[in-house]
Amino acid sequence: MAELSVFAYRQGNSAAHRLDPRIKLISISLLSAAILAAQAAGLFVATGLIIGATIYCRVSLRQIGHELRWLLFMLAAVWGIRALVTPGETLFSWSVFSVSRTGVLTGAIICWRWVIIIFLGLTVSVTTRTEDIRAAVEWFLRPFPWLSPHRIGTMIGLLVRFIPVILTHAREMGAAQRARCVENRKNPIYRLRVLGLPLLRRTFVTADHLTIAMEARCYGQGRTAYAWHFGREDGIVLVGMVLLSSVISFC
Amino acid sequence: MNIIEIKNITHRFANGRSGLNNISMDIARGQFVVLAGANGSGKTTLLRHFNGLMTPQQGVIIVDGVNVADDPVRARRTIGMVFQDTDTQIVGETVYDEVAFGPENLCWPRSVVNKAVQTALDQMGLVHLSDQSPHLLSGGERRRLTIAGILAMNPSVLVFDEPFANLDYPGVRDVLRRIVALHQEGHTIVIAAHDLEKVIAHAQRLIILSKGCVAADGAPNELLPSVEDFDIRRPIELSFGHAVQSWLN
Numbered sequence: 001m002a003e004l005s006v007f008a009y010r011q012g013n014s015a016a017h018r019l020d021p022r023i024k025l026i027s028i029s030l031l032s033a034a035i036l037a038a039q040a041a042g043l044f045v046a047t048g049l050i051i052g053a054t055i056y057c058r059v060s061l062r063q064i065g066h067e068l069r070w071l072l073f074m075l076a077a078v079w080g081i082r083a084l085v086t087p088g089e090t091l092f093s094w095s096v097f098s099v100s101r102t103g104v105l106t107g108a109i110i111c112w113r114w115v116i117i118i119f120l121g122l123t124v125s126v127t128t129r130t131e132d133i134r135a136a137v138e139w140f141l142r143p144f145p146w147l148s149p150h151r152i153g154t155m156i157g158l159l160v161r162f163i164p165v166i167l168t169h170a171r172e173m174g175a176a177q178r179a180r181c182v183e184n185r186k187n188p189i190y191r192l193r194v195l196g197l198p199l200l201r202r203t204f205v206t207a208d209h210l211t212i213a214m215e216a217r218c219y220g221q222g223r224t225a226y227a228w229h230f231g232r233e234d235g236i237v238l239v240g241m242v243l244l245s246s247v248i249s250f251c
Numbered sequence: 252m253n254i255i256e257i258k259n260i261t262h263r264f265a266n267g268r269s270g271l272n273n274i275s276m277d278i279a280r281g282q283f284v285v286l287a288g289a290n291g292s293g294k295t296t297l298l299r300h301f302n303g304l305m306t307p308q309q310g311v312i313i314v315d316g317v318n319v320a321d322d323p324v325r326a327r328r329t330i331g332m333v334f335q336d337t338d339t340q341i342v343g344e345t346v347y348d349e350v351a352f353g354p355e356n357l358c359w360p361r362s363v364v365n366k367a368v369q370t371a372l373d374q375m376g377l378v379h380l381s382d383q384s385p386h387l388l389s390g391g392e393r394r395r396l397t398i399a400g401i402l403a404m405n406p407s408v409l410v411f412d413e414p415f416a417n418l419d420y421p422g423v424r425d426v427l428r429r430i431v432a433l434h435q436e437g438h439t440i441v442i443a444a445h446d447l448e449k450v451i452a453h454a455q456r457l458i459i460l461s462k463g464c465v466a467a468d469g470a471p472n473e474l475l476p477s478v479e480d481f482d483i484r485r486p487i488e489l490s491f492g493h494a495v496q497s498w499l500n
Binding site: 008009011129130131157158160161164165168206209210212213214215216217218219220222223224225227 | 299302304324328332334336339340341342343348352353354355356357358359361364382383384386400401
C-alpha cells in the first residue's frame, strides 16, 4: 500500500469540496495574478487567507514542509542570489560578495509570493477531484477549436493519477539499488543513469499497458458529459474572489 | 450456443516471432474456461484477440455472432477484460471515477452511469471505498476494483489474465469467490493462468496452450494428469490420489 501525497485529493463534503471546479480554477488564477502583482501589505492579506484555508483543509504543515523541502531549498537559493546580485545599500560584505538591503527585500517578496501560490494550489488540489479539474479544463478549452479539450483533459487526469505510481516505482527501484550498495558509487551521474533509465523504461511500458487497458474499455472521442452544478454559492464565491484579488493587488 | 468462435487464427509479432498458430475453438455461453500454459505459450495474445486489441494475420474471431474486426467496440462491450497488472489499468483518481470510466466511454446518460457504478461497486463490495484513491487500496481490493470497472459495462463474458497474481491467500479466496459468483449469475468466464491449483476446481473446461497452439482441450479431470507435459504444475492433491479441492472450502 502506498502513501498519499500531501497534494492528493482528500474526501470530504465541505463548502470548498462542493464548489464548482470552474469557479475554483478562475479563483486560483485571479488570486495568483493578484499575488504576483502584490506588495507586502497585499501579501499579508493573502497569507492570512491561505493560513485559514490550510487549517480549514486540515493539511499537516510538517508533511507539506517535508514534501516541498527541495522546492523550499530552491526558493532559498533564489532569495540568496537575489540578495547578492541586486544593487543597493550594502547590508554586509565578505570578500567579493556583498548583500544589499534591496536584494534581501525583493528576494523575500518573490519567495513569499511563490510560497503563497503553492499553498493556494494545495488547497485546490486537496478539495478537488482530478476528474473535476479535468472537466473544468475541458470546459475552458472548448472555445479553441484547434485544441482537443477531451485529449488534454484526459492527459491531465492521467498525469495526476500516475504521479504516485511513478514515485512508487522510483522508491522500489531506489530501495533495490541500495540493497546492492549503490550508495558506494559516489558519481551522481552514474547513480542518476542507473535509476533514471530503468524508471523511464518502466514508465513507458506502463504507458503502453495503460493504452491497451483504456482501449479495452472503449476509450474514444465521445464520453458522457460532466454534470455541472453552478449554484448561488458559486456566484457569491466568484464575486468575492474578484473583490479579494483587487484588494490584494492594489494593497 | 457459442458466444466466442475462433476460426483458424494466426498471429505473428512485428519481430517475426510466432504468437498464435492456426488456433480454432468455440466457447459456449455461460461456460467456465481455464486457459493454461507456460509463460510465452500465447495465453495473453489469444485473450487480446477476443476483443480486437490485437488482430490476427489470418483467421476470424466472432463474438456473439459478429466479426470482431467489423465492430471491435461491440466486442469490447461484450467481453470485459481484466488485465494482470492492476497498476497499469486503473485510470480513475477515486474508486468511483475508475468504475465510471467504461460507462462514460460508452456515452451512457449520467443517471445510467451512476446506477451502473453503484451496482458494480455493490457486487464487488467496494461501496464504502467509493471516494478512496485506488492507489491506497490493498492488492485484493484493487483486483476487485478492476473487476468492478469491467462489470459496470455490463459484459456477457469476463476474461481474466492471471487474476491471482501478487495476491495473498485471503486475496485469492476473495477474488475467486466473486468470480465464481459471477459465473453463477450467468457470465461466461475465461481465466488465463499458469497455476491451476487455485481455480481448476471450478472450471468446466481446460484449454492448454503450448508454443502458440492448442495442445489439449477438454474436461479438467481428463487433462489434469498430463498437464506437466506442457510445463504446467499439477495440483498437489492429484499426487496423493485425491480429487482437486476448491480454495473456497
